Amino acid sequence: MVGIRERARAEHILDIKRVAGEQLSTSGAAGVSLRAIARELGMVSSAIYRYFPSRDELLTALIVDAYDSIGSAAEQADAAVVDRNVRTRWIEVARSAYRWAGEHHTEYGLIFGTPVPGYAAPQDTIGPATRFTTVLLSLLVDAQRRGDVNAAPTTIRPDIRRELASMRARLEIDIDDQLLAAGLLSWVTLFGTISFIRFGHFTNVIEDCDTYFEHVLTHLGTSVIGFA
Amino acid sequence: MVGIRERARAEHILDIKRVAGEQLSTSGAAGVSLRAIARELGMVSSAIYRYFPSRDELLTALIVDAYDSIGSAAEQADAAVVDRNVRTRWIEVARSAYRWAGEHHTEYGLIFGTPVPGYAAPQDTIGPATRFTTVLLSLLVDAQRRGDVNAAPTTIRPDIRRELASMRARLEIDIDDQLLAAGLLSWVTLFGTISFIRFGHFTNVIEDCDTYFEHVLTHLGTSVIGFA
DNA sequence: ACGATGCGTGAGCACTGCTCTCGTTGGGTG
DNA sequence: CACCCAACGAGAGCAGTGCTCACGCATCGT
Numbered sequence: 001m002v003g004i005r006e007r008a009r010a011e012h013i014l015d016i017k018r019v020a021g022e023q024l025s026t027s028g029a030a031g032v033s034l035r036a037i038a039r040e041l042g043m044v045s046s047a048i049y050r051y052f053p054s055r056d057e058l059l060t061a062l063i064v065d066a067y068d069s070i071g072s073a074a075e076q077a078d079a080a081v082v083d084r085n086v087r088t089r090w091i092e093v094a095r096s097a098y099r100w101a102g103e104h105h106t107e108y109g110l111i112f113g114t115p116v117p118g119y120a121a122p123q124d125t126i127g128p129a130t131r132f133t134t135v136l137l138s139l140l141v142d143a144q145r146r147g148d149v150n151a152a153p154t155t156i157r158p159d160i161r162r163e164l165a166s167m168r169a170r171l172e173i174d175i176d177d178q179l180l181a182a183g184l185l186s187w188v189t190l191f192g193t194i195s196f197i198r199f200g201h202f203t204n205v206i207e208d209c210d211t212y213f214e215h216v217l218t219h220l221g222t223s224v225i226g227f228a
Numbered sequence: 229m230v231g232i233r234e235r236a237r238a239e240h241i242l243d244i245k246r247v248a249g250e251q252l253s254t255s256g257a258a259g260v261s262l263r264a265i266a267r268e269l270g271m272v273s274s275a276i277y278r279y280f281p282s283r284d285e286l287l288t289a290l291i292v293d294a295y296d297s298i299g300s301a302a303e304q305a306d307a308a309v310v311d312r313n314v315r316t317r318w319i320e321v322a323r324s325a326y327r328w329a330g331e332h333h334t335e336y337g338l339i340f341g342t343p344v345p346g347y348a349a350p351q352d353t354i355g356p357a358t359r360f361t362t363v364l365l366s367l368l369v370d371a372q373r374r375g376d377v378n379a380a381p382t383t384i385r386p387d388i389r390r391e392l393a394s395m396r397a398r399l400e401i402d403i404d405d406q407l408l409a410a411g412l413l414s415w416v417t418l419f420g421t422i423s424f425i426r427f428g429h430f431t432n433v434i435e436d437c438d439t440y441f442e443h444v445l446t447h448l449g450t451s452v453i454g455f456a
Numbered sequence: 457a458c459g460a461t462g463c464g465t466g467a468g469c470a471c472t473g474c475t476c477t478c479g480t481t482g483g484g485t486g
Numbered sequence: 487c488a489c490c491c492a493a494c495g496a497g498a499g500c501a502g503t504g505c506t507c508a509c510g511c512a513t514c515g516t
Binding site: 231232233261262263264273274277282283 | 471472473474475476481482483484
Binding site for chain 1: 343420428432
């Protein structure tokens with residue numbers, strides 16, 4: 001049987017992260033206060049340290065949760081595509097990221113925004129961080145396998161081909177240079193667009209950001225990656 | 229003649245911003261402390277408030293300076309291209325942004341990173357903020373005028389054409405839909421790539437980020453915008 | 457049954473942004 | 487030139503922060 005302490009501990013950790021998440025969405029990362037969390041949970045501030053050794057560790061936990069959240073959103077969006085058409089899958093996955101960023105504004109800023117100087121992402125974060133890109137990569141792998149892609153060939157310099165080959169080996173995937181480069185560029189442009197929209201760089205530039213995002217989406221799928 | 233006070237005031241403001249900038253680059257935006265600045269300048273903390281009404285205003289001043297800094301870097305890079313070839317100008321301007329981001333890591337994070345919730349960019353920032361994009365836009369205008377551009381036509385939906393037309397009217401520029409859309413996409417991809425590199429999202433993904441950036445640069449200039 | 461360990465408490469340290477009052481001093485005005 | 491207001495620096499003080507530590511109590515494994 002699981003002990004009373006163990007259960008209470010798990011619940012407390014959840015409570016702390018919940019309140020911290022509320023503070024995060026209302027006041028940003030700077031507004032997450034251990035003392036305020038303790039106050040809201042009816043405990044003394046020093047008690048928090050029994051569960052998180054420092055404020056940084058709490059934020060790290062929130063980062064991990066955020067990566068997991070956007071990753072699982074993408075996984076679900078991908079799984080929901082019944083006909084497994086790679087073009088549809090790409091659009092749905094990209095849309096899920098856009099939607100997630102809109103619904104979790106500050107969490108998005110936490111993982112795709114300014115990194116804290118001197119704060120090296122702990123090992124705990126790199127696992128969840130790859131969850132989203134894994135969805136994207138498996139999508140590309142399937143596209144390659146099914147031959148559902150025919151992009152206009154672009155010139156790729158030898159040093160970049162070497163870089164791509166190294167990446168291919170590291171990830172143990174079978175995607176040719178053309179598709180891999182296009183996928184990489186689309187990945188960056190996808191989050192570049194989301195960041196520009198969510199961080200307000202399109203103010204006074206683009207009025208209907210939702211529509212523009214859809215445009216970028218189809219453009220990337222059609223002209224850059226070249227899904228059939 | 230300019231008074232003693234006026235001169236002293238201007239110098240103090242410069243001093244405060246200088247020390248704040250040092251703190252910014254070593255400890256990030258969160259590490260900028262009015263009291264620490266006052267200590268370093270040998271004045272009492274409350275004296276700072278004679279020059280900046282709040283910490284936020286100080287940060288705003290740093291943001292304005294950062295926008296000005298990257299803007300003037302781009303202007304200089306553009307002006308240094310003697311033959312006025314638009315392709316060369318694009319590459320030099322984009323490179324200047326990449327270089328600036330590398331040399332001013334935290335300042336870059338300040339303007340392209342996570343926005344503070346509830347912090348609406350004051351009017352003071354929007355002027356300097358457009359300085360970089362103005363360089364980019366004038367480059368596109370020249371390309372259009374000289375006919376130095378021949379991109380593969382992509383499909384642009386009517387609602388996006390409407391958005392582009394509105395943008396064209398607002399900015400009072402003469403760039404056709406095709407080029408404007410390509411420029412917009414390149415702008416986003418440019419800063420998306422810089423952010424991914426500088427914010428560490430390419431760790432364990434791309435080894436030689438400098439080379440990859442050069443690749444993206446030429447790709448955007450050639451395949452997306454299509455400079456002659 | 458007992459000892460080690462987990463846990464909540466409260467005081468305390470060093471720090472933060474910001475406010476207020478109090479003299480002093482510089483600089484336009486009569 | 488004298489005067490008076492505004493700008494200024496100093497210092498105390500308030501409310502808040504992250505974090506540490508010694509202290510007891512409760513729980514759990516032996």
